[in-house]
Amino acid sequence: xxxxxxxxxxxxxxxxxxxxxxxxxxxxxxxxxxxxxxxxxxxxxxxxxxxxxxxxxxxxxxxxxxxxxxxxxxxxxxxxxxxxxxxxxxxxxxxxxxxxxxxxxxxxxxxxxxxxxxxxxxxxxxxxxxxxxxxxxxxxxxxxxxxxxxxxxxxxxxxxxxxxxxxxxxxxxxxxxxxxxxxxxxxxxxxxxxxxxxxxxxxxxxxxxxxxxxxxxxxxxxxxxxxxxxxxxxxxxxxxxxxxxxxxxxxxxxxxxxxxxxxxxxxxxxxxxxxxxxxxxxxxxxxxxxxxxxxxxxxxxxxxxxxxxxxxxxxxxxxxxxxxxxxxxxxxxxxxxxxxxxxxxxxxxxxxxxxxxxxxxxxxxxxxxxxxxxxxxxxxxxxxxxxxxxxxxxxxxxxxxxxxxxxxxxxxxxxxxxxxxx
Amino acid sequence: xxxxxxxxxxxxxxxxxxxxxxxxxxxxxxxxxxxxxxxxxxxxxxxxxxxxxxxxxxxxxxxxxxxxxxxxxxxxxxxxxxxxxxxxxxxxxxxxxxxxxxxxxxxxxxxxxxxxxxxxxxxxxxxxxxxxxxxxxxxxxxxxxxxxxxxxxxxxxxxxxxxxxxxxxxxxxxxxxxxxxxxxxxxxxxxxxxxxxxxxxxxxxxxxxxxxxxxxxxxxxxxxxxxxxxxxxxxxxxxxxxxxxxxxxxxxxxxxxxxxxxxxxxxxxxxxxxxxxxxxxxxxxxxxxxxxxxxxxxxxxxxxxxxxxxxxxxxxxxxxxxxxxxxxxxxxxxxxxxxxxxxxxxxxxxxxxxxxxxxxxxxxxxxxxxxxxxxxxxxxxxxxxxxxxxxxxxxxxxxxxxxxxxxxxxxxxxxxxxxxxxxxxxxxxxxxxxxxxxxxxxxxxxxxxxxxxxxxxxxxxxxxxxxxxxxxxxxxxxxxxxxxxxxxxxxxxxxxxxxxxxxxxxxxxxxxxxxxxxxxxxxxxxxxxxxxxxxxxxxxxxxx
Numbered sequence: 032x033x034x035x036x037x038x039x040x041x042x043x044x045x046x047x048x049x050x051x052x053x054x055x056x057x058x059x060x061x062x063x064x065x066x067x068x069x070x071x072x073x074x075x076x077x078x079x080x081x082x083x084x085x086x087x088x089x090x091x092x093x094x095x096x097x098x099x100x101x102x103x104x105x106x107x108x109x110x111x112x113x114x115x116x117x118x119x120x121x122x123x124x125x126x127x128x129x130x131x132x133x134x135x136x137x138x139x140x141x142x143x144x145x146x147x148x149x150x151x152x153x154x155x156x157x158x159x160x161x162x163x164x165x166x167x168x169x170x171x172x173x174x175x176x177x178x179x180x181x182x183x184x185x186x187x188x189x190x191x192x193x194x195x196x197x198x199x200x201x202x203x204x205x206x207x208x209x210x211x212x213x214x215x216x217x218x219x220x221x222x223x224x225x226x227x228x229x230x231x232x233x234x235x236x237x238x239x240x241x242x243x244x245x246x247x248x249x250x251x252x253x254x255x256x257x258x259x260x261x262x263x264x265x266x267x268x269x270x271x272x273x274x275x276x277x278x279x280x281x282x283x284x285x286x287x288x289x290x291x292x293x294x295x296x297x298x299x300x301x302x303x304x305x306x307x308x309x310x311x312x313x314x315x316x317x318x319x320x321x322x323x324x325x326x327x328x329x330x331x332x333x334x335x336x337x338x339x340x341x342x343x344x345x346x347x348x349x350x351x352x353x354x355x356x357x358x359x360x361x362x363x364x365x366x367x368x369x370x371x372x373x374x375x376x377x378x379x380x381x382x383x384x385x386x387x388x389x390x391x392x393x394x395x396x397x398x399x400x401x402x403x404x405x406x407x408x409x410x411x412x413x414x415x416x417x418x419x420x421x422x423x424x425x426x427x428x429x430x431x432x433x434x435x436x437x438x439x440x441x442x443x444x445x446x447x448x449x450x451x452x453x
Numbered sequence: 454x455x456x457x458x459x460x461x462x463x464x465x466x467x468x469x470x471x472x473x474x475x476x477x478x479x480x481x482x483x484x485x486x487x488x489x490x491x492x493x494x495x496x497x498x499x500x501x502x503x504x505x506x507x508x509x510x511x512x513x514x515x516x517x518x519x520x521x522x523x524x525x526x527x528x529x530x531x532x533x534x535x536x537x538x539x540x541x542x543x544x545x546x547x548x549x550x551x552x553x554x555x556x557x558x559x560x561x562x563x564x565x566x567x568x569x570x571x572x573x574x575x576x577x578x579x580x581x582x583x584x585x586x587x588x589x590x591x592x593x594x595x596x597x598x599x600x601x602x603x604x605x606x607x608x609x610x611x612x613x614x615x616x617x618x619x620x621x622x623x624x625x626x627x628x629x630x631x632x633x634x635x636x637x638x639x640x641x642x643x644x645x646x647x648x649x650x651x652x653x654x655x656x657x658x659x660x661x662x663x664x665x666x667x668x669x670x671x672x673x674x675x676x677x678x679x680x681x682x683x684x685x686x687x688x689x690x691x692x693x694x695x696x697x698x699x700x701x702x703x704x705x706x707x708x709x710x711x712x713x714x715x716x717x718x719x720x721x722x723x724x725x726x727x728x729x730x731x732x733x734x735x736x737x738x739x740x741x742x743x744x745x746x747x748x749x750x751x752x753x754x755x756x757x758x759x760x761x762x763x764x765x766x767x768x769x770x771x772x773x774x775x776x777x778x779x780x781x782x783x784x785x786x787x788x789x790x791x792x793x794x795x796x797x798x799x800x801x802x803x804x805x806x807x808x809x810x811x812x813x814x815x816x817x818x819x820x821x822x823x824x825x826x827x828x829x830x831x832x833x834x835x836x837x838x839x840x841x842x843x844x845x846x847x848x849x850x851x852x853x854x855x856x857x858x859x860x861x862x863x864x865x866x867x868x869x870x871x872x873x874x875x876x877x878x879x880x881x882x883x884x885x886x887x888x889x890x891x892x893x894x895x896x897x898x899x900x901x902x903x904x905x906x907x908x909x910x911x912x913x914x915x916x917x918x919x920x921x922x923x924x925x926x927x928x929x930x931x932x933x934x935x936x937x938x939x940x941x942x943x944x945x946x947x948x949x950x951x952x953x954x955x956x957x958x959x960x961x962x963x964x965x966x967x968x969x970x971x972x973x974x975x976x977x978x979x980x981x982x983x984x985x986x987x988x989x990x991x992x993x994x995x996x997x
Contacts, residue, residue, distance in 0.1 A: 058924070059908040061844055068840075076841045083831040091824060094802050098820070103742070103809045109967075110807035113744040122799045123792060130788045133838065138781060140840040145777040186920055188528045199924045201526060221774075226614040227707060229772055229847065233913045238843050240773045242708060243613060244701020247774035264772070264847040264915050266607045268614055269534045272918030336534075339601050339619050368617045 062233050065255045065280070069236035071140045079133055086129075144236075147248050150218035154209070158221075158228025158241035158263065159375060161270040161327060165209050168220075172293045175375070177323050178273045179204035186273060203260045208277040212286035213253050221247040225370055226268060232261030232278055240265055253280040270327050304378050304402040310386065313399060317387025320380050324372065325388075333392035340368070344392035353398055357385055357408060378406040480981050489584070492576030493981065494561045499878075500583050501558025502871075506947065508550035508590065509864075513940050515543040520902075520936035523929050528920050536919035537605035538597065544608035548725065549632045550590055552859065555867045556728040557582075557639045560667050563874065564643060566972040566979060567661045569988040570650035575642045582638040589631035596621040607917060609718070610685065612699040612710050616692045626689045633678040640671035640678075647671075654990035658752065661970055661995075662745060665752050666731030669759045673720045673727070676763075681717040684710060708773050715766035723762045726858060727755060729826075729866030730797055733819045735970070736873050737801050740816035741808030742967035747800040754793035754800075761790045771842050780839050787837040791830065798827055813965075814888030818869030821861055821896055829857030832907070847917075850910030856903045860939075861896070868895075868946065875953050876960035880978030883953040891949060894942040902935030969995065 063073045101107045155166040162177035177183075182204055185192035194201050211217055221230055223241035231238035235251040253259075261276040281289065322331065328340040333349075335342035343349045348356050360381060363371035372381065379402040389396040481487045481496065491497060518539045522530045531539070561579065565572055573579045597603040601619020604610070615622070647668045651660070660668075687698040688710070697703020699710045730751075738745045745751065768787040771780060801823050810816070832854040836842050845851055868891075876882050905928035910916075914925045921929065960977040975983050 058912040061841075061911045062913070072840045072844055075838060076835070076844065079835050079838055079841065083834060087827065087831055090798060090802060090827060094805065094820070094824070097802070097805045097807075098810060098812075101741075101806065101808050101810055103811045107807075107809045109741065109743040109809040111743065112746070112807075113804075114747050114749065118803070119747055119750045119796065123796055126792050126795045130791065134785060134788060137784060137838045137840060141780055141784070142777065144840055144843070145780070186528060188532060190527070194526050194923060197923070199922060201922045202920060203922055226617070227611060231847075231915070233844060236840075236844055238772050238846060242701075242773070245706070245708070245774070261913075262915055262918075266537070266611075266614065266847075266917045268617065269532075269537065269605075271537075272533065272915075272920050337600060 064234040064236055065253050065257065065259065066235050066251050067254070068140070068144055068251070069234060071143065072236045075137055075140055078136065082129065082133065147218060147250055149216055150250055151215040152212075153218045153220060154211070155220040155222070155246075156230050156241065158223035158225075158230070158267065158274075160225050160268050160370070161263070161274040162323065163209075163228075163230070163274065163276060164224075164375070165207075167290075170290050170294075172290065172297070174207050174293075175323075176205045176207045176209065176277070178202065178275055179206055180319075180322070183273065183322070200260070202273060203262070203275045203277070205275055205277045208258075208279045210279045210281060210286060210289050211253065212283045213256050213280045214283070216250055216252045219249045219251070221249065224375070225368075227265050228263045228267045228274070229265035230261070230276060231264040232259050232276055234259040234261075235278070237261075238264055253278075256280050256282060268327075300377065300379065304406055308379070308382070308399075308401060310390075310399045313383045313386040314390060316380065317383035317385070318391070320376065320384040321387055321391075324376065325384065328368065333388065333394075343388050344394065346394075349388050349392075349394045350396055353385075353389070353400065354408075356389065357381065357400065357405065360385060361409070373409065378402045378409065381405045490580070492572070492580050494565050494573045494576070494579065495878075495979065495981065497573075497579050497583050498558045498560075498562030501554045501561060501586075504583075504586060505551050505555035505558060505867075506950075508546055508554070509943070510947075511594070512543050512546035512551055513943065515539045515546065517936060517940050519543065520933040522919055523921070524933040525930060526921055526923055526926050531919070533919045534602065534605055537607075537917065538603040540917055541604045541606065541608050542594070542597065545593065545604075546590075547859070548608070548721070549629075550586075552725050552863045552867070553636065554586060556667070556670070556725075557636075559663075559728065559732070559867070559870050559874075560639075560643055562878065563972060564646060564664055564667060565650070566877075566975065566983055567664050567970055568647065568650060568655055569652040569971045569984045569990075570646060571982060571985045573642050574645035574649055578638050579642055582635045582642065585631050585635040585638075589628045589635065592624050592631070593628035596624050599624070609711075609714055610688060611714075612688060612691065612707050615688060616699075618692075622692055623689065626685050629685050630682060633682050636674050637678050640674040643667055643671040644675070652984075652987035652990060655995075658749065659990070659995050661731075662734035662748070662751055663728065663731035666727040666734075666755055669755050670724050670727045673724050673759055673762065677717040677720045677724075680713060681721075684713040684717065687713075708770070711770050711773060712767065715769045716763070718769065719766040720759070720762040722855075723758055725863050726826075727759070729822065729863050730755060732866045732870045732873075733801065733822050736815050736819040736869055737804050737823075738969070739873075739965050739967045740813060740819075741805050741810050743804060743808040744969075745800070746803035746806075747796075750796055751800055754796040757793040758790060761786060761793070765790060768837060768839075768842070771839050772846050784837060784839040788834065791834050791837070794830055798823060798830070809967075811966075813872075814883070814885060814892055815869045815873035817889065817892040818865045818872065821892065822865040822869060825857055825861030825865070825896075825899070829854055829859075829862055832857065845910065847915055848910035849906040849914045849916055852916050853903050853906035853910060856906070860903065861899050868892075871946075871950065873965075874972070875950065876964045877972060877975075877977050877979055879954050879957075880960055880976075881953050881955075881957035882960050883949050883957065887945065887949050887952075891942065891945045894945070895939060898935045898938035898942060900935070902932050902939050905929075905932050905935075 061073050061076050063070055153168040155168055157164040157166070162175050164173065164175050166173040182197060182202060184190060185194060185197070186202060197204070219230070219237065219239070221239045221241040222245060223243045225243060227243070228241040229238060230241055235253065237249050237251050239247045239249040241247070257280055259278045259280065261278070263271060263274040267274070325343070329335050329343045333343035348359055359369070361371060361373040363369045376384065382400040382402040382405045385400050386398065388394065389398045481493065482490065488496065488500060518531060519536065522528070522536055561573065599621040601621045604615065604618060604622070604625045606615035606618065647660070647664060687696070690696040691698050691700060697705040699705045699707045701707065734745055734751060765783060765787045767775060767779060767783040771783070832850070836845055836851065836854060872883060872888055909925045909928045912925065914921055962976050963973045964977060971988060974988070
């Protein structure tokens with residue numbers, strides 16, 4: 032009787048505790064995670080945490096006891112001992128033994144983490160300022176993943192958007208999630224296109240630097256379907272805090288369906304390159320691409336940051352020769368932070384963003400670049416590297432009048448389907 | 454005390470004390486030029502300490518900008534780029550402008566007096582070492598007002614990110630070179646002084662611990678600063694002269710910079726803490742009225758830490774993709790550091806054990822140091838475990854760790870030293886009541902500030918971000934309250950020091966009842982020139 036009453040009361044007692052304090056204060060500890068390795072790491076963390084607590088309790092206990100008992104105000108007379116070889120040896124050897132006891136399990140976990148053998152699928156992850164590219168090497172799927180657009184708007188300075196609506200996923204939602212199957216040993220290959228990033232998902236206990244020019248390896252075998260969130264962990268510039276990671280782990284069948292869907296979507300997008308796009312379509316897509324890929328440096332309104340990042344608004348490149356503009360975006364500018372977007376953006380996206388930039392911010396050129404033109408330019412003829420520095424836009428050599436002369440005689444511009452609409 | 458008289462009788466035939474020669478009176482030159490042209494170790498020590506104090510408030514203001522932005526989620530106050538400049542500059546200012554100059558200032562003031570030397574061995578070099586610093590920092594801080602802004606790639610200056618910086622990057626490198634030159638010259642001076650200017654009878658194993666720890670620190674500086682200089686010069690040529698040391702596209706390697714940087718950077722961490730060990734080893738015996746326990750083992754432990762500091766650097770780089778053997782080596786060597794560090798903590802506790810303790814402000818700060826430095830040391834042990842470090846790395850757990858060892862660690866030792874020796878410097882006792890208040894308020898706020906960072910770090914908040922997810926909001930708000938509380942309570946410190954300089958109860962030569970060592974055998978305030986002839990060392994004037 033009594034026990035049943037207690038049983039009935041327990042949930043009632045626990046709910047306020049669980050509901051108020053934990054939800055408000057968030058987790059205070061490392062997550063256990065959803066891989067064997069992440070559980071091992073968390074176990075190791077707890078082991079060493081408790082060992083440190085015991086060491087702390089003993090040392091501070093002795094100190095505090097001494098501070099209360101051996102104080103002058105209590106009439107304590109100082110002893111005069113000041114050395115003991117035995118004691119020194121004891122408190123050198125005892126910590127050494129504790130360390131060895133901790134080093135063994137730590138080494139075991141580390142050896143397991145570094146065992147990349149027997150992987151069943153590979154995903155290449157490339158860090159960009161400031162988003163991730165995921166390439167499924169076996170499935171032939173590739174896409175970019177950046178901070179969710181609404182959250183991206185909300186995180187702007189003084190945006191005046193209620194953050195509570197996003198709950199615990201503020202700054203942790205992306206446009207395209209990394210979808211992976213559960214139960215498979217997935218090999219991650221990490222690299223970067225510009226600066227060093229670091230791909231970190233706490234629930235997988237995976238954190239590895241993405242280093243331009245090098246490829247790092249890592250792996251995870253996820254046990255439970257679910258959504259696991261992470262972030263870029265290595266300072267990578269202005270928007271380092273805004274490149275989240277979302278991993279969606281799904282059962283194998285669901286993953287297979289997803290792969291099929293992605294492939295057909297890619298085929299559709301590929302087909303769409305062939306058709307003629309309207310200016311409005313390109314402008315709409317271009318505005319989005321500009322926000323994702325260009326605004327980080329050149330700013331949302333294309334005004335740039337004086338002394339650091341040149342403006343697009345009214346710039347000679349965005350209002351001058353079309354070909355120069357396309358190639359600048361595609362190939363970047365050597366010796367400056369301007370990256371090459373030839374791999375980062377598709378033909379359609381490149382066409383859209385160039386079209387947008389040539390018709391926004393007061394750049395009223397009226398130009399439209401068709402995706403097919405970009406494809407021809409990309410594949411047909413070698414693209415001459417851009418020699419005009421973005422930083423020199425004010426100099427006479429780079430003025431609109433001089434630009435065509437500076438272009439090679441057999442200008443790829445000839446192959447660009449340009450439609451003037453004004 | 455009899456021991457003091459003992460020294461006086463033997464050491465000065467004129468019987469006039471150390472500070473005064475009837476036939477050769479040279480006190481400080483009048484006016485501002487005194488400070489510009491001075492070669493006096495006490496003047497230069499004072500300059501270093503005031504410089505450090507000013508930079509402490511500048512670096513602190515930057516920290517408050519960071520904490521103010523992090524008070525709540527969303528971006529309210531500064532642009533993310535400026536936020537990154539603040540985190541970068543805060544670190545550079547606090548490391549190179551506060552902790553290092555404060556230790557050098559204390560070395561200048563105290564090492565000659567502790568070993569009975571009339572001055573530093575190289576007084577003109579000493580003047581130059583100091584006066585380079587204000588110019589170097591003027592250059593560094595001026596970048597914040599340039600078009601391309603201050604450095605924003607983190608104080609570790611990792612390429613390729615740091616190479617994206619505008620042309621003001623050249624100023625940053627120039628400033629770092631100057632600071633390095635200043636540090637190396639200061640270190641050479643300290644080594645030369647300790648080697649050449651000890652009186653007969655003061656053998657190495659009889660030197661005060663502060664002198665020992667600084668001798669070892671000076672060697673660390675001489676060994677590592679040139680490494681940093683090389684690394685930043687390579688950055689400079691990569692950025693402006695087309696080399697590719699750290700760019701894979703030209704055959705270089707960005708990770709190579711990290712190896713070189715941390716080969717400097719890890720010994721640098723001990724440069725920031727070894728003199729603190731020396732200070733605490735001076736203060737605890739005084740207020741426990743009992744000699745330092747295990748002097749020999751303290752010296753060996755310090756030397757061991759210095760040696761180990763050269764073979765652990767890559768523990769900052771466990772996520773860069775090292776081979777397994779490398780990870781195991783750096784994990785084991787890093788764990789080893791906790792052995793000599795533990796020995797030091799145990800020795801301090803044993804010094805307190807069965808002493809006759811009183812708790813004046815210097816002792817409070819010293820005990821605060823031992824406890825909170827140990828908390829930082831224990832989280833350091835956790836960070837040494839490579840698999841766990843992969844989760845901790847670049848999170849607020851790391852921020853909590855190094856702020857525990859640097860703020861209630863290094864900074865507390867500097868405060869303890871200031872309270873401890875201030876009566877010797879000024880001739881006046883500081884206001885004990887205010888000093889104790891300063892300690893307790895600082896200690897409460899410093900824990901409110903840094904302890905919650907452990908939690909948000911473990912829960913997944915990464916460092917160097919201007920905005921964060923909502924579940925971290927409460928702890929960040931608390932940390933910010935702690936930051937403002939701690940920051941503003943340091944104005945008390947400034948006031949207490951000023952007040953002590955202006956006046957107060959006159960201090961005796963010995964100042965503290967249990968104080969031992971040559972610096973307490975001279976009058977308070979210490980005369981402009983001390984120990985113009987070498988003192989004779991009696992056993993009671995030694996700290997051991």
